[in-house]
Amino acid sequence: MATTTAVDLTSQTKPKKLLLQVAHDWLTTVDHKKIGIMYIVYALVFLVIAGFMAMLIRIQLAVPNNHFLSPQVFNRLFTMHGTTMVFFVGMPILFGFGNYLIPLMIGARDMAFPRLNAFSFWISAFGGILLYYSYVGGSGLYGAGSAPDVSWWAYAPLTEKVFSPGHSTDYWTFSILLSGIGTTGTAINIVATILSMRCKGMTMTRLPLLPWIYLVTSFLVFVAVSPLTAAQIMITIDRYLGAHFFDTQAGGSAILWFHFFWIFGHPEVYILVMPAFGFMNEIIPVFSRKAIFGYPAMVAATVSIGFISLSVWAHHMFIDGLGAGGNIFFTAATMVISVPTGIKIFNWLATMWGGKIQFKTPMLFATGFLFQFLGAGLTGIVLSSAPMDWQLNNTYFVVAHFHYVLVGAILFALFAAFYYWYPKMTGRMLSERLGKWHFWLFVIGFHLTFDLMHVPGILGMPRRIYTYEAGRGWDSWNMLVSAGGFIQAIATVIFVVNMVWAFYRGRVAGPDPWDAWTLEWATTSPPPDYNFAVPPSISSRRPLWDLKHPEDVDSHYEY
Numbered sequence: 001m002a003t004t005t006a007v008d009l010t011s012q013t014k015p016k017k018l019l020l021q022v023a024h025d026w027l028t029t030v031d032h033k034k035i036g037i038m039y040i041v042y043a044l045v046f047l048v049i050a051g052f053m054a055m056l057i058r059i060q061l062a063v064p065n066n067h068f069l070s071p072q073v074f075n076r077l078f079t080m081h082g083t084t085m086v087f088f089v090g091m092p093i094l095f096g097f098g099n100y101l102i103p104l105m106i107g108a109r110d111m112a113f114p115r116l117n118a119f120s121f122w123i124s125a126f127g128g129i130l131l132y133y134s135y136v137g138g139s140g141l142y143g144a145g146s147a148p149d150v151s152w153w154a155y156a157p158l159t160e161k162v163f164s165p166g167h168s169t170d171y172w173t174f175s176i177l178l179s180g181i182g183t184t185g186t187a188i189n190i191v192a193t194i195l196s197m198r199c200k201g202m203t204m205t206r207l208p209l210l211p212w213i214y215l216v217t218s219f220l221v222f223v224a225v226s227p228l229t230a231a232q233i234m235i236t237i238d239r240y241l242g243a244h245f246f247d248t249q250a251g252g253s254a255i256l257w258f259h260f261f262w263i264f265g266h267p268e269v270y271i272l273v274m275p276a277f278g279f280m281n282e283i284i285p286v287f288s289r290k291a292i293f294g295y296p297a298m299v300a301a302t303v304s305i306g307f308i309s310l311s312v313w314a315h316h317m318f319i320d321g322l323g324a325g326g327n328i329f330f331t332a333a334t335m336v337i338s339v340p341t342g343i344k345i346f347n348w349l350a351t352m353w354g355g356k357i358q359f360k361t362p363m364l365f366a367t368g369f370l371f372q373f374l375g376a377g378l379t380g381i382v383l384s385s386a387p388m389d390w391q392l393n394n395t396y397f398v399v400a401h402f403h404y405v406l407v408g409a410i411l412f413a414l415f416a417a418f419y420y421w422y423p424k425m426t427g428r429m430l431s432e433r434l435g436k437w438h439f440w441l442f443v444i445g446f447h448l449t450f451d452l453m454h455v456p457g458i459l460g461m462p463r464r465i466y467t468y469e470a471g472r473g474w475d476s477w478n479m480l481v482s483a484g485g486f487i488q489a490i491a492t493v494i495f496v497v498n499m500v501w502a503f504y505r506g507r508v509a510g511p512d513p514w515d516a517w518t519l520e521w522a523t524t525s526p527p528p529d530y531n532f533a534v535p536p537s538i539s540s541r542r543p544l545w546d547l548k549h550p551e552d553v554d555s556h557y558e559y
């Protein structure tokens with residue numbers, strides 16, 4: 001008994017010091033792994049917040065003539081939900097994985113500019129905090145403060161001072177501006193890292209596909225985020241310095257805002273989805289026990305998606321009067337993008353073909369990704385033809401389509417990535433049993449919500465609608481859609497429980513729990529501060545395969 005007390009006492013005094021020290025270590029770190037984890041944690045917090053908002057929206061829409069929320073709060077909710085999901089969940093979580101994985105996968109000890117890395121993280125995080133700070137003040141928390149209510153695309157002239165007095169729109173503008181600066185900084189860092197920090201023997205043709213994809217995505221970020229940043233500055237000048245860029249009453253052009261926004265907005269979708277492709281490229285081969293099929297075609301498809309995605313933005317503007325020439329061009333360009341995307345899907349399937357597929361949780365989510373991404377592609381083709389879009393734009397059909405991409409593809413790929421790399425990051429395995437519960441509940445909830453959501457869209461239910469009359473044929477669909485949303489929420493709770501539980505109790509992972517091939521699995525889990533005691537030197541695309549199978553080296557599979 002006495003000894004126990006003694007032990008307790010020391011352990012009581014120690015953690016206090018430790019906690020401060022741990023906090024200090026994290027807050028001042030320039031280590032790419034810690035920054036990566038901070039990005040991921042910050043994105044997960046926002047995922048839960050924005051998911052909660054989605055649930056409130058779905059409660060409001062579950063039955064006709066509902067007054068669960070006020071119209072004003074409803075507008076703020078879908079604005080905050082969309083903005084948060086895109087800028088403070090999607091972007092940071094992808095950059096978090098990129099930050100964590102890229103130096104490890106290319107055999108480097110850190111990013112090219114560790115301090116820029118820390119700066120980029122903190123300025124992005126500050127952007128997210130600023131957005132939520134808008135809740136304080138205004139009409140107070142009960143009226144949901146003065147959070148922005150201009151939707152995630154903030155169309156002008158709605159955002160001009162006359163229509164959006166007060167400061168909520170300024171919070172939106174500045175938070176996007178700050179996160180844009182952070183994102184650009186990270187993109188510069190990633191390009192520099194991949195181009196200059198690869199280990200000995202890692203030529204560009206031996207670069208794993210995930211860093212390849214981050215390279216292309218980072219170039220997209222430069223090209224796409226700059227017009228967004230410019231637009232935020234212009235609208236602020238309009239609002240406070242009396243300019244009229246977007247002010248139609250004084251000779252400005254609202255369409256100009258649409259162009260600025262969508263030259264960013266469309267590539268943004270690819271900025272979010274390409275890293276998801278990157279996760280697939282790492283996970284599918286390992287769980288099929290085969291090298292990726294068609295590496296050079298994968299690289300070529302990635303680069304061409306990068307280029308084409310920059311020339312399709314105006315498919316978001318078919319209803320804005322582009323004229324026949326514009327409609328034809330943007331319809332064609334949009335459909336062309338399905339070629340390289342189709343190549344990728346084909347190559348993933350060819351990788352699985354004849355492989356010894358192991359349906360561990362990461363592979364389950366990867367399979368879900370494949371099906372759902374295909375589904376999203378099909379409804380995308382429907383929308384990319386201008387005459388169909390004239391019917392369906394701004395209905396729930398579009399909401400269902402883009403959630404198919406954002407949730408069905410990107411979020412599923414992210415879950416796959418979590419189950420796959422969590423052991424590397426924490427040294428512990430996530431529970432397979434909880435993982436399977438998470439997967440099946442999420443699949444069921446996802447399809448219930450977003451398959452059915454196409455129907456009220458086709459029946460004419462507009463998006464961003466606060467409530468609707470009974471008897472339009474929308475009622476029961478909406479009820480089911482909302483029920484599906486709740487199933488997804490339950491699945492997410494299981495995921496969070498799994499992560500917390502595994503952190504303390506999960507099976508110890510060891511350096512290479514999946515018997516994988518890329519360099520991140522060549523160090524301990526979690527890796528030491530400098531990643532590799534001795535900088536690695538490689539001679540093929542799958543360095544660990546070569547180590548494990550000297551009789552059958554990988555150059556054999558490279559073409």
Ligand code: HEM
Binds near residue numbers: 081090151
């Ligand atoms: C269970 C998950 C989710 C549910 C149930 C859900 C539900 C909704 C609903 C009901 C709307 C309002 C649609 C409208 O009235 O126009 C909406 C909008 C939106 N959601 Fe989600 N959502 C989910 C996850 C996500 C994720 C993961 C993302 C992105 C990564 C996302 C991005 C958006 C965007 C960009 C909007 C548009 C907001 C706007 O119109 O301003 N959502 N979502």
Ligand SMILES: [Cu+2]
Binds near residue numbers: 266313
């Ligand atoms: Cu688009």
